[in-house]
Amino acid sequence: MKILLVEDEHKIAHSIKQGLEQEHFVVDIAYDGKTGYDLASEGLYDVLILDRLLPGLDGVAICQQLREEGKHTPILMLTAKTQVQDKVEGLLAGADDYLTKPFAFEELLARVKALTRRPSGMTRHRLEVVDLSLDTDTFDVVRSGKRIVLSAKEFALLEYMMRHHNKIVSKEQIISHVWNYDADILPNTVEVFIGYLRAKIDRPFPKEKPLIHTIRGFGYKIGEKE
Amino acid sequence: MKILLVEDEHKIAHSIKQGLEQEHFVVDIAYDGKTGYDLASEGLYDVLILDRLLPGLDGVAICQQLREEGKHTPILMLTAKTQVQDKVEGLLAGADDYLTKPFAFEELLARVKALTRRPSGMTRHRLEVVDLSLDTDTFDVVRSGKRIVLSAKEFALLEYMMRHHNKIVSKEQIISHVWNYDADILPNTVEVFIGYLRAKIDRPFPKEKPLIHTIRGFGYKIGEKE
DNA sequence: CAATTTGCTGAAAATCTCCTGAAAATGTTT
């Protein structure tokens, strides 16, 4: 789960980033509206957190522009003011939720989670593929009743693949969704992590069919067949 | 938005119909598989909701048949059991989503909405020529309901030809579009790959007319006639 | 009907992709 945080106050930005990373989100920061907009429009993020007041392009403007382009990434808007006026403006611009500063981190977290959950229906924090399940709330990963312990990156990779089960995902897609945008990662790194996942979720279950498949020349796929 | 609901239990069918109508969907009901299939194949519906277990033709069978005919109306499958086997079977048959009974109506609604949303949100990347279809998103290639596995270059070549179906494409055009601009490729390489494609998409279907045609002196063409 | 061109095909050669063990770099805990 990748989040873009657009916030000009470095201190606040970093503390939020850190908090979200402890919750296993991948977080990129943009310190001004322009770069924020540029990054957001690539469409690689699952949630955007926009500050209402920003140097250059402000939160509402970014929001509006993205919506006009047909992008509907969930947006959480942060604002200093409590004014009803602001809230209305933000929602009109296309924001999905609103949070007034100062706020408790827990509150931010709750709303971000609500936004990430929304597209897949009601309360859904569990991904399942055949006999493998992954819980994005508790970070439990279980196959055939057995608990599996994963590292942060392994978890992020598996989550991404499970969100796209039965679809082929290329190494490039994986890199841009699972790693930060400024990370300079070789395709081989993905291969290595696929290897780690196989060692943990396929090899220990020789009775079951393997779930991770490589489609040579295209990428990888998680699912039962092929 | 028009929905076809194929469900033999009248009570359930009506309560679902009523709920969806409150959400401004237009809902038709078929109480058995045969009529369900007949109605569905007219292609007038935006979403199909199929019960897994039906008198006569069951949900999976309907699903399979429709897909083989190249119809890709989004399908939501309802199944009584939680069995992994069932889910897999349904998805293999070509369902887009499934829901296990009993379910909360809200959940059904959420999924139906998700299915109706998809076409507007994401453009279906599917190319079709007669009974051959190629999905540039999932990389699935299917002819007459049969999956065809292609290598990366074969896929790229077929994609290019299908984007220009019924048009003649020269070997030079193919080279410059399917290979990198700096690749130094002999025309014969294209001939070889055309051979590979024929072996995979024409030869295994002797009952159908071949789709790949050589126009001596000019190039190749993909399409029904000539 | 020869002579030439164009395309097909089997098989060899060249190249590329992916996997893996291990080392290096980075991060975390104690």
Added chain:
DNA sequence: AAACATTTTCAGGAGATTTTCAGCAAATTG
């Protein structure tokens, strides 16, 4: 700072794909 875990790069090799080559068949030309 040491011990440990995680992330990332590197290098070698197995196997699949891509590309070339060479001989043959079919069409075209004169």
